[in-house]
Amino acid sequence: MASEHQQDASPAAAARKEPSPQEAMRKDSDAGEKIPVRRRRLRPAIALATGFGVGYSPAAPGTLGAALGVAMYCALLPFGALHITIPAVSVALFFAGVHLSSLAEDYFREKDCQRIVFDELASFPLSMVLISPTPLRVALAFAFNRVADILKPFPAGRIQRLKGGWGVMLDDTVAAVYANLLLRLVILAFDV
Numbered sequence: 001m002a003s004e005h006q007q008d009a010s011p012a013a014a015a016r017k018e019p020s021p022q023e024a025m026r027k028d029s030d031a032g033e034k035i036p037v038r039r040r041r042l043r044p045a046i047a048l049a050t051g052f053g054v055g056y057s058p059a060a061p062g063t064l065g066a067a068l069g070v071a072m073y074c075a076l077l078p079f080g081a082l083h084i085t086i087p088a089v090s091v092a093l094f095f096a097g098v099h100l101s102s103l104a105e106d107y108f109r110e111k112d113c114q115r116i117v118f119d120e121l122a123s124f125p126l127s128m129v130l131i132s133p134t135p136l137r138v139a140l141a142f143a144f145n146r147v148a149d150i151l152k153p154f155p156a157g158r159i160q161r162l163k164g165g166w167g168v169m170l171d172d173t174v175a176a177v178y179a180n181l182l183l184r185l186v187i188l189a190f191d192v
Helices: 002-016 021-030 037-049 061-079 082-108 118-127 135-151 165-190
Strands: none
Touching: 037 082, 061 082, 061 118, 061 135, 082 118, 082 165, 118 135, 118 165, 135 165
8 A cells, every 4th residue: 555655656746846948848849738938939048058958967067068168169260360259259159148048047947057058158268368279278278267167266156146147157257267367377387
């Protein structure tokens, strides 16, 4: 009898568990139900905010999001004029990220949810602003960016408390500035 009760409780417990956004969307569309307009409109925003699903990784989603930022940075290199291109792209990504992160925080109902990795993706190019790229410098910038994002040196920890996407994006922006400055010091000190 006790096992029947546990079996009955198990589906109820599973029903109470909030499904992931992809599971919820799949269930809505599989059931043939109409998906609310707001939810349909959020699909592209959530896909971008999570780095096309990278944010759902159980291990180091922020690091994977930053790796996407490295890939994006490297994809921009052939366009040249890095002193113009990288800052311009960074500014555009920052403001897009504020909006996307605000939507994603509402969607996930969690402040600076770890599934939101657009901030890591968007902040990496700032780590390389006005620095001539070499493979070693890009690797160092990546490492410095991740350490600064994890440690949240002043004022990143305070800035993260700002409301909505502003806090999500600005703390990573501060981490990128720290990474950029540290990389410049390493370049000066060790001529890398």
